[in-house]
Amino acid sequence: xxxxxxxxxxxxxxxxxxxxxxxxxxxxxxxxxxxxxxxxxxxxxxxxxxxxxxxxxxxxxxxxxxxxxxxxxxxxxxxxxxxxxxxxxxxxxxxxxxxxxxxxxxxxxxxxxxxxxxxxxxxxxxxxxxxxxxxxxxxxxxxxxxxxxxxxxxxxxxxxxxxxxxxxxxxxxxxxxxxxxxxxxxxxxxxxxxxxxxxxxxxxxxxxxxxxxxxxxxxxxxxxxxxxxxxxxxxxxxxxxxx
Amino acid sequence: xxxxxxxxxxxxxxxxxxxxxxxxxxxxxxxxxxxxxxxxxxxxxxxxxxxxxxxxxxxxxxxxxxxxxxxxxxxxxxxxxxxxxxxxxxxxxxxxxxxxxxxxxxxxxxxxxxxxxxxxxxxxxxxxxxxxxxxxxxxxxxxxxxxxxxxxxxxxxxxxxxxxxxxxxxxxxxxxxxxxxxxxxxxxxxxxxxxxxxxxxxxxxxxxxxxxxxxxxxxxxxxxxxxxxxxxxxxxxxxxxxx
Numbered sequence: 369x370x371x372x373x374x375x376x377x378x379x380x381x382x383x384x385x386x387x388x389x390x391x392x393x394x395x396x397x398x399x400x401x402x403x404x405x406x407x408x409x410x411x412x413x414x415x416x417x418x419x420x421x422x423x424x425x426x427x428x429x430x431x432x433x434x435x436x437x438x439x440x441x442x443x444x445x446x447x448x449x450x451x452x453x454x455x456x457x458x459x460x461x462x463x464x465x466x467x468x469x470x471x472x473x474x475x476x477x478x479x480x481x482x483x484x485x486x487x488x489x490x491x492x493x494x495x496x497x498x499x500x501x502x503x504x505x506x507x508x509x510x511x512x513x514x515x516x517x518x519x520x521x522x523x524x525x526x527x528x529x530x531x532x533x534x535x536x537x538x539x540x541x542x543x544x545x546x547x548x549x550x551x552x553x554x555x556x557x558x559x560x561x562x563x564x565x566x567x568x569x570x571x572x573x574x575x576x577x578x579x580x581x582x583x584x585x586x587x588x589x590x591x592x593x594x595x596x597x598x599x600x601x602x603x604x605x606x607x608x609x610x611x
Numbered sequence: 612x613x614x615x616x617x618x619x620x621x622x623x624x625x626x627x628x629x630x631x632x633x634x635x636x637x638x639x640x641x642x643x644x645x646x647x648x649x650x651x652x653x654x655x656x657x658x659x660x661x662x663x664x665x666x667x668x669x670x671x672x673x674x675x676x677x678x679x680x681x682x683x684x685x686x687x688x689x690x691x692x693x694x695x696x697x698x699x700x701x702x703x704x705x706x707x708x709x710x711x712x713x714x715x716x717x718x719x720x721x722x723x724x725x726x727x728x729x730x731x732x733x734x735x736x737x738x739x740x741x742x743x744x745x746x747x748x749x750x751x752x753x754x755x756x757x758x759x760x761x762x763x764x765x766x767x768x769x770x771x772x773x774x775x776x777x778x779x780x781x782x783x784x785x786x787x788x789x790x791x792x793x794x795x796x797x798x799x800x801x802x803x804x805x806x807x808x809x810x811x812x813x814x815x816x817x818x819x820x821x822x823x824x825x826x827x828x829x830x831x832x833x834x835x836x837x838x839x840x841x842x843x844x845x846x847x848x849x850x851x852x853x854x
Contacts, residue, residue: 431831438698445688455681458698462705476853543796550790557786560800561807561852588674609804610719 379444386436386457390464393429394510397467400426401506401569404474405499408562409492411482419475426468433461449586456583460513463572463579467506470565470572477558477565485555491541495563498534502566505531505573513580521580524573525589531570538563539609564609622687629679629700633707636672637753640710643669644749644812647717648742651805652735654725662718669711676704692829699826703756706815706822710749713808713815720801720808728798734784738806741777745809748774748816756823764823767816768832774813781806782852807852 400419407416437457440446446454481487505524512520539560546556578589643662650659680700683689689697724730748767755763782803789799821832 435831438694441684441698442690442694445690447685447688451681451685455684455701458701459705462702473853480853543800546789546796547793550793553786553789553796557800557803558853560803564804588678610716610723610801 379440379446379450382436382440382444383446383450383453386433386440387453389429389433389436390457390460391510391514393426393433393461393464394506394513396422396426396429397464397471398503398506398510400468400471401499401503404471404478405496405503405566407475407478408481408559409496409499411478411487413479413482416475416479416482420472423468423472426465430461430465434458452583452586456579459579460576463575467569467572470569474562474565477562481555481558481562485552485559487555487559488545491538491545491559494534494538494541495559495566498531498538498563498566501531501534502569502573505570509573509576509580512577513583516580516584518581518584521577521584522589525577525581528570528574531567535563535567536609622683622689622693625679625683625687626689626693626696629676629683630696632672632676632679633700633703634753634757636669636676636704636707637749637756639665639669639672640707640714641746641749641753643711643714644742644746647714647721648739648746648809650718650721651724651802652739652742654721654730656722656725659718659722659725663715666711666715669708673704673708677701695826695829699822702822703819706818710812710815713812717805717808720805724798724801724805728795730798730802731788734781734788734802737777737781737784738802738809741774741781741806741809744774744777745812745816748813752816752819752823755820756826759823759827761824761827764820764827768820768824771813771817774810778806778810779852 400422403415403419403422406412407419437454441451441454444450505527508527509521509524511517512524542556542560542563546553582588643665646658646662646665649655650662680697684694684697687693748770751770752764752767754760755767785799785803785806789796825831
């Protein structure tokens with residue numbers, strides 16, 4: 369009996385340790401995203417270089433979490449909620465790793481843009497706002513995970529359209545700058561990918577929201593997530609992006 | 612004893628059924644990628660519309676495979692290789708789902724481009740070649756998975772740099788077209804994202820290669836994958852992309 373209790377407690381402890389690591393990894397992804405946005409808006413090359421280097425730590429964390437979780441499943445053979453905890457850990461850490469990658473890519477591109485282009489203030493404000501939105505989504509979904517709160521996760525899942533709308537507006541703005549002054553095409557293309565990366569970070573936050581919802585309820589969200597995309601198959605103008 | 616044998620056989624059957632579904636899903640992803648490239652190079656709007664609609668089937672397959680695999684882990688509590696099979700099924704189906712999404716996005720963008728721009732033949736040839744490379748990578752990695760062949764998977768993993776190089780060259784070409792004729796900026800931006808999507812499909816094939824290698828050997832590939840990216844932190848020119 370004692371032995372049994374010991375094993376049960378230790379399993380919970382292991383699961384909790386993984387969950388804590390995900391929270392840490394989430395914190396790192398948040399910090400990397402904030403730094404990446406600062407690289408762009410403050411034109412800070414030293415910060416950009418640090419942000420690129422820092423990404424390796426997030427990659428290592430994903431690797432560790434996956435390895436520990438697979439070992440946990442193999443040794444402990446969890447069922448029901450415990451198994452969902454383990455599967456969710458693998459999925460969430462994969463999304464956080466991708467968010468880290470995208471933040472690194474934003475930092476890399478910011479270095480090119482900084483050296484190449486006096487970016488209009490209005491555009492920088494737009495990117496900063498979009499970055500803040502994505503940070504808010506990431507923070508909210510990490511809170512939802514920490515609290516195992518499906519309601520909060522669903523709220524994040526429903527709010528993704530706002531980032532998409534902002535992306536569409538920045539997309540149009542950037543194309544306008546390029547047409548007005550073709551010398552800016554190189555830099556604006558990188559800014560376009562930066563905006564796209566922020567939008568994709570929002571998508572990954574939405575993925576995490578789906579995983580948290582599945583973790584808590586045991587049901588997967590199967591509906592198409594709400595997309596604020598009016599273009600799709602009947603595009604009147606090329607000056608809008610499509611997701 | 613009989614009972615035991617029955618359970619063992621049935622577990623293997625279930626695992627094999629999941630593996631077969633992944634092969635089917637892989638075939639669908641290959642077909643969607645081929646169709647998406649045809650949409651762009653043949654300017655076929657009807658095909659593009661079918662390709663967009665068809666993506667839903669790949670999404671459903673991912674959902675089914677994940678559900679079945681989690682149930683299998685819960686009921687059968689597999690260990691070692693069997694557990695790696697199950698975890699790999701979840702990871703590979705997630706990558707195939709993303710490949711399907713990217714193919715859908717290529718098809719959507721092709722509709723905008725077709726209506727908007729007389730694309731230069733040289734550019735179309737480049738995109739077609741890049742598409743063929745990505746198709747080859749996807750086919751090779753699905754074969755590696757079917758044969759549980761780590762060597763073949765490693766070969767795919769190492770070949771990703773070729774797609775990246777081709778992407779860089781198309782990136783430069785597109786920027787040149789935009790600068791020469793700013794009226795093409797809208798359409799060329801979509802072609803840029805189309806090329807980026809093909810490059811990302813190559814990345815997902817590389818992810819699958821990592822998973823196959825892990826499945827067969829039990830070890831994760833931890834090295835940075837070979838990237839053909841000479842720009843990164845010291846960019847002299849904005850006329851090159853960064854990964």
